[in-house]
Amino acid sequence: MNSTIDLLKNHSSFRSFEKKPVSNEQRDTIFQAASHSSSFSLLQTVSIIRISDQALRKKVNNLCFNQPYIEEAGEFWIFCADFNRNHQMAPSVDLSYIEYLLIGTFDAGIMAQNALTAAESLGLGGVYIGAVRGNIQELSDLLELPEYVIPLVGLCIGHPKGEKPDSKPKLPQEIVMSENTYKPLDKDSLDIYDQQMKHYYENRSSRAPFTARTVKGWSDHIQDHLERSSLTFMKEYLNKQGFAKK
Numbered sequence: 119m120n121s122t123i124d125l126l127k128n129h130s131s132f133r134s135f136e137k138k139p140v141s142n143e144q145r146d147t148i149f150q151a152a153s154h155s156s157s158f159s160l161l162q163t164v165s166i167i168r169i170s171d172q173a174l175r176k177k178v179n180n181l182c183f184n185q186p187y188i189e190e191a192g193e194f195w196i197f198c199a200d201f202n203r204n205h206q207m208a209p210s211v212d213l214s215y216i217e218y219l220l221i222g223t224f225d226a227g228i229m230a231q232n233a234l235t236a237a238e239s240l241g242l243g244g245v246y247i248g249a250v251r252g253n254i255q256e257l258s259d260l261l262e263l264p265e266y267v268i269p270l271v272g273l274c275i276g277h278p279k280g281e282k283p284d285s286k287p288k289l290p291q292e293i294v295m296s297e298n299t300y301k302p303l304d305k306d307s308l309d310i311y312d313q314q315m316k317h318y319y320e321n322r323s324s325r326a327p328f329t330a331r332t333v334k335g336w337s338d339h340i341q342d343h344l345e346r347s348s349l350t351f352m353k354e355y356l357n358k359q360g361f362a363k364k
Contacts, residue, residue: 268359
């Protein structure tokens with residue numbers, strides 16, 4: 119093993135931060151690491167909105183269902199799929215095809231992951247905020263996002279407060295990896311994993327999301343989360359921003 123693999127394997131999300139700023143040098147280092155992420159055909163379809171104004175951060179937090187670490191963290195970045203730049207350079211191209219949305223989403227995910235990995239390598243911590251999509255139209259208006267730009271995920275970065283949370287057990291290789299053809303879910307392996315997650319949830323910090331503290335295992339978590347995660351307005355919003363019409 120090496121230090122990079124150890125860092126990746128020991129990842130855990132921090133939801134509590136010291137009231138201490140991330141230095142300019144640290145911030146720039148994280149950005150430079152993220153900016154060198156892989157990008158589909160070098161289209162570079164990601165923009166980052168750094169929310170540095172505290173009054174604006176509070177408004178953003180209200181739209182993200184009031185998660186205190188959004189305001190506590192030294193940095194809060196919102197990663198957006200951005201084809202607006204490309205559109206300005208190639209205005210004749212029809213960007214309403216779903217493929218362009220997939221490209222932007224994939225690029226943004228890679229860049230966000232590299233940003234967090236870079237932050238962790240500097241001794242900082244972070245947590246992703248998927249709730250930026252919960253009131254996506256209101257957030258887009260607040261951030262003045264133009265056509266062909268959509269917010270996908272937020273990232274809190276800061277100086278961790280308290281002990282490092284235990285890393286979540288992840289699905290075992292025999293469930294995640296198939297060879298040559300897709301294999302059905304192994305229920306025996308899932309039962310074992312459910313018990314591991316049950317133990318993890320029972321011993322998790324009180325600051326963890328409510329559902330993760332109350333469900334019995336991973337299968338229950340999936341049931342609960344999928345039931346409340348269908349954002350019925352998303353297709354209309356994506357179409358309004360110029361995406362996924364075809």
